[in-house]
Amino acid sequence: MDDSHTLAISAIQHYAYCPRQFALIHLEQAWADNRFTAEGNLLHQRVDAGEPEQRGDVRYERAVMLSSQLLGLRGKMDLLEIDSSQQPARLIPVEYKRGKAKTQDWDRLQLCAQALCLEEMRDVSITEGALWYWETRRREIVAFDASLRAHTEQVIENAKAVLTSTQTPPPTEHKRRCKACSLIEQCQPDIARLDHSAEYLQELFKE
Numbered sequence: 264m265d266d267s268h269t270l271a272i273s274a275i276q277h278y279a280y281c282p283r284q285f286a287l288i289h290l291e292q293a294w295a296d297n298r299f300t301a302e303g304n305l306l307h308q309r310v311d312a313g314e315p316e317q318r319g320d321v322r323y324e325r326a327v328m329l330s331s332q333l334l335g336l337r338g339k340m341d342l343l344e345i346d347s348s349q350q351p352a353r354l355i356p357v358e359y360k361r362g363k364a365k366t367q368d369w370d371r372l373q374l375c376a377q378a379l380c381l382e383e384m385r386d387v388s389i390t391e392g393a394l395w396y397w398e399t400r401r402r403e404i405v406a407f408d409a410s411l412r413a414h415t416e417q418v419i420e421n422a423k424a425v426l427t428s429t430q431t432p433p434p435t436e437h438k439r440r441c442k443a444c445s446l447i448e449q450c451q452p453d454i455a456r457l458d459h460s461a462e463y464l465q466e467l468f469k470e
């Protein structure tokens with residue numbers, strides 16, 4: 264697969280959180296860690312380092328590489344549980360997260376994208392996955408229903424459109440998200456919100 268036309272699965276969560284954050288990272292190659300990203304990196308390093316293991320009927324595979332030709336995705340999943348107690352075996356993608364469960368679908372979209380890749384790669388049907396939250400030590404079951412699948416595919420399409428346009432979108436209207444964003448220095452959202460020059464130029468050259 265030509266990597267220039269694929270999207271990192273992790274980018275889906277960035278886009279859903281804030282399209283500008285997505286563009287800063289994946290278009291402008293900006294990155295900065297804050298406490299949240301540093302703790303997340305540490306958690307994933309620990310998870311990825313684990314060896315595959317079998318416990319009863321369930322096999323646990325870690326840091327599983329993923330890709331989708333159909334959707335143009337590539338990435339990695341933290342954990343794949345393969346439950347052979349039923350036939351065909353049930354595949355359950357599991358993603359570890361630093362914080363706690365969110366009302367928005369950011370984490371669910373990423374997990375669903377992993378499932379879509381797995382379905383294509385292994386020619387299986389996956390009905391649900393799980394998000395495991397380190398802060399609350401809770402496992403949230405996520406059903407891959409039609410609505411979540413459609414939302415995931417829409418976000419993938421929108422994110423790719425930003426890459427194709429090479430235009431960094433304006434700051435999110437959800438100002439509270441900026442407080443937790445590691446890219447606030449590079450983004451300067453308050454200044455960007457006041458800068459209407461891009462809109463002015465667009466208007467100027469409109470036919």
Ligand code: SF4
Pocket residue numbers: 281282283284285287433434435440441442444445446447450451452
């Ligand atoms: S600081 Fe706010 S607007 Fe800027 S990238 Fe982060 S979340 Fe988006």
